[in-house]
Amino acid sequence: MSKALVVYLMAGPDTPDLAHAAVDGGADTVEIGFPFSDPLADGPVIRRAAERALAQGMRTRQCLDVLARTRERLPGTPLIPMTYSSLLEAYGWERFAEDVAASGGSSMIVADLPAGERPSLRRVQLVAPTSTDERIALAGAETDGWLYLVTIAGTTGARGELSPALPGLVERTRRLVDAPLYAGFGISTPAHARAATELADGIVVGSAALEAAEDGPEALRDFVASLRAVI
Amino acid sequence: MTAATEFGAYGGRYVPETLIPALDDLTSKWSELQRDESFRAELNELLTTYAGRPTPLTRAERFAPDKRLYLKREDLLHTGAHKVNNALGQIVLARRLGKHRIVAETGAGQHGVATATVCARFGLECVVYMGEEDMRRQQPNVERMRLMGATVMPVDFGTKTLKEATSEAIRDWIANVGTTHYLIGSCVGPAPYPEIVRELQRVIGDEAREQILAAEGRLPEAVVACVGGGSNAIGIFYGFLDDEDVRIVGVEAAGAASLGTGRAGVLHGARSSVLADEDGQIADAHSISAGLDYPGVGPEHAYLRDIGRVEYVGATDAEALAAFRDLARTEGIIPALEPSHALARARELEEELILVGLSGRGDKDLAEALRHLT
Numbered sequence: 001m002s003k004a005l006v007v008y009l010m011a012g013p014d015t016p017d018l019a020h021a022a023v024d025g026g027a028d029t030v031e032i033g034f035p036f037s038d039p040l041a042d043g044p045v046i047r048r049a050a051e052r053a054l055a056q057g058m059r060t061r062q063c064l065d066v067l068a069r070t071r072e073r074l075p076g077t078p079l080i081p082m083t084y085s086s087l088l089e090a091y092g093w094e095r096f097a098e099d100v101a102a103s104g105g106s107s108m109i110v111a112d113l114p115a116g117e118r119p120s121l122r123r124v125q126l127v128a129p130t131s132t133d134e135r136i137a138l139a140g141a142e143t144d145g146w147l148y149l150v151t152i153a154g155t156t157g158a159r160g161e162l163s164p165a166l167p168g169l170v171e172r173t174r175r176l177v178d179a180p181l182y183a184g185f186g187i188s189t190p191a192h193a194r195a196a197t198e199l200a201d202g203i204v205v206g207s208a209a210l211e212a213a214e215d216g217p218e219a220l221r222d223f224v225a226s227l228r229a230v231i
Numbered sequence: 232m233t234a235a236t237e238f239g240a241y242g243g244r245y246v247p248e249t250l251i252p253a254l255d256d257l258t259s260k261w262s263e264l265q266r267d268e269s270f271r272a273e274l275n276e277l278l279t280t281y282a283g284r285p286t287p288l289t290r291a292e293r294f295a296p297d298k299r300l301y302l303k304r305e306d307l308l309h310t311g312a313h314k315v316n317n318a319l320g321q322i323v324l325a326r327r328l329g330k331h332r333i334v335a336e337t338g339a340g341q342h343g344v345a346t347a348t349v350c351a352r353f354g355l356e357c358v359v360y361m362g363e364e365d366m367r368r369q370q371p372n373v374e375r376m377r378l379m380g381a382t383v384m385p386v387d388f389g390t391k392t393l394k395e396a397t398s399e400a401i402r403d404w405i406a407n408v409g410t411t412h413y414l415i416g417s418c419v420g421p422a423p424y425p426e427i428v429r430e431l432q433r434v435i436g437d438e439a440r441e442q443i444l445a446a447e448g449r450l451p452e453a454v455v456a457c458v459g460g461g462s463n464a465i466g467i468f469y470g471f472l473d474d475e476d477v478r479i480v481g482v483e484a485a486g487a488a489s490l491g492t493g494r495a496g497v498l499h500g501a502r503s504s505v506l507a508d509e510d511g512q513i514a515d516a517h518s519i520s521a522g523l524d525y526p527g528v529g530p531e532h533a534y535l536r537d538i539g540r541v542e543y544v545g546a547t548d549a550e551a552l553a554a555f556r557d558l559a560r561t562e563g564i565i566p567a568l569e570p571s572h573a574l575a576r577a578r579e580l581e582e583e584l585i586l587v588g589l590s591g592r593g594d595k596d597l598a599e600a601l602r603h604l605t
Binding site: 128 | 246247248249253389394398402405407408494497499500502505509510
C-alpha cells in the first residue's frame with residue numbers, strides 16, 4: 001500500500017502554484033501554515049517563513065483566501081491549515097472553523113492546542129514521544145482523520161538522523177489508536193522518508209519542503225518526487 | 232483541566248503536546264509539596280539565611296510628605312529584586328522533580344541573575360535566554376550571570392527582547408523536557424506556572440500585611456505595585472485581596488499596557504490580556520524599563536481586572552524617570568525603573584496610608600536612566 005505524503009507550505013501569494021507542484025511531485029495532502037508571530041512549536045525555518053509571510057500582510061483573512069484559491073486549483077486534495085491558538089482566539093474559534101471549511105479546508109491543526117482542550121473543535125491531533133498512553137488514547141479518540149506523530153521532543157526543522165524515539169512511539173500508538181499514523185518533525189531526506197514509512201502510514205515534511213519551495217515550484221516538485229520515489 | 236477554568240476565562244495550557252506530560256508532573260508534584268512541611272521548611276530556611284527575608288517596610292516621609300507611604304523593600308533581597316523568592320522556590324521544586332538542568336528567560340536580567348544565583352548555589356546547569364537588545368541595555372547583569380556559571384544565549388530575532396527570549400526558552404524546554412526544568416520568571420505561562428509563581432511571591436504581601444498592621448495598627452488604604460508579567464504585584468496583592476476596603480492598583484508601562492489597552496489573546500501558553508492586533512498577532516511593547524517591556528501579563532491579573540478587584544493604570548517613561556530621581560534624592564533609595572512606575576502613580580493617589588511594592592533596586596538601570604535624565 002502506498003504511504004501518505006503530507007507537504008507543509010507557508011501561506012503566501014504563490015501557495016496555489018506551489019501546492020499544485022507538490023501534488024505533481026506526489027504529495028497526497030497539503031498543510032497550509034497560517035503564520036503566527038510567536039510560533040512555539042516551530043524551529044528557525046518555519047519561524048522565519050512566518051515572519052516573512054506576516055511582513056507580506058498574510059493575516060487570517062488573506063490566508064483563508066489563499067486556502068480558497070488553492071482549493072480551486074486542487075479540487076481533490078486534502079488541504080489542512082496549520083496554525084496557533086492566538087489566531088483562533090482573535091477570529092472566533094467557531095467562526096474560524098466554519099470559514100476554514102467554507103474556504104475548502106479539510107480539517108486543521110492547532111499546534112498549541114493539545115488534545116483534551118476544546119474537543120468540539122475538529123482537528124488533527126498530535127502525539128509526542130513524551131505522551132502517556134492515556135494521552136495517546138485521548139488524542140486518537142479526538143483526532144480528525146489521521147494522527148500526527150511528533151517524532152522528536154523538539155521543534156520543527158531538519159535533523160541529521162531520524163529520531164530514535166519513532167519506533168517506540170509507533171508501537172505504543174498502534175496498540176491504542178486505529179487511525180492512520182503520520183510521522184513528522186525532522187523528516188527532510190529520502191532516507192528519513194523511507195525509514196519513517198517502514199513504521200508509520202505516512203510522513204509530514206515541513207521545513208525541508210519550505211526550503212525547496214524557496215527555489216520555486218519546479219524545485220519543490222522535484223524534492224517531493226524524490227521522497228515519493230522511496231515510499 | 233480545560234483551558235477555560237483556571238482564572239475565569241484566562242489561563243490554560245496552550246502549548247505543544249510534548250510539554251503536557253511535564254506540566255502534569257509539575258502540577259502533581261507542586262500539589263504534593265504544598266502539603267509537605269519539609270518543602271516549606273527548606274524554602275523558608277533559604278529565604279531567611281540566603282535571600283535575606285523578611286524585608287523591611289520603610290516609610291518614605293520625604294518622598295511623599297503629605298502621606299503615610301510605605302515601601303516594601305524587596306530591593307534589599309539578595310540579587311536585588313523580588314525575583315529570588317520565585318527562583319529559590321522553583322529550584323527546590325526542580326530538585327525534587329529530579330531535574331538537573333535549568334532553562335530560563337530574562338528581560339531586565341533580574342530573573343536571569345536570580346536563576347543563575349540559585350543554580351550556582353545548588354550546582355545545577357543553567358541556560359538563560361536573553362534578547363540581544365536587552366543584553367545591550369543590561370550588560371552588567373549579563374556579566375553577573377556568566378560569572379556565576381550560567382550560559383547566556385542571545386536571541387537575535389524579532390523584538391530581541393523578553394517576548395522572543397521567552398519563546399526560545401520554551402523551545403529549549405520542549406527539546407530537553409526530560410532533563411530540564413523551565414524556571415519561568417513571572418506569573419505567566421501555561422498552568423500551573425501562574426499559580427506556582429504567585430504562591431512563591433505571596434510572601435511579599437503576607438509579610439507586608441503583618442508589618443503595616445504592626446506599624447500603623449490598621450490596613451493600608453491603597454496597595455500599589457508595577458505590573459509587567461506581574462509577579463511582584465500578584466505577590467503583594469495577595470496579602471490584601473480579601474480586604475475589601477483596601478484599594479489595589481497595578482501600574483503598567485504606558486507603552487506596554489497589556490491590561491489597559493490589550494485584548495484577550497494567547498501568548499506563551501496562556502490565554503490572557505495581550506498586546507495584539509485584530510488578527511491575534513502579538514504586538515511590540517515599548518518601555519524604558521526592560522522588565523515591563525512585555526506584551527503579555529499573568530492571566531490572574533486579567534481576571535482581577537475583569538471582576539473589578541484591581542485597577543490597572545499606566546505610567547509613562549517620563550513619569551517613571553521622575554519618580555526614580557525623586558526617590559533617590561528624597562530617601563537615598565535608588566529604585567529599579569519598574570517600581571518607579573508604581574511610585575509615580577502612588578504619590579498622586581487621594582489615599583493617605585499607602586503601601587508600595589519596591590520590587591527591585593536600580594543599580595542595573597543607572598546607565599539607561601542617567602542617559603534620559605541628563
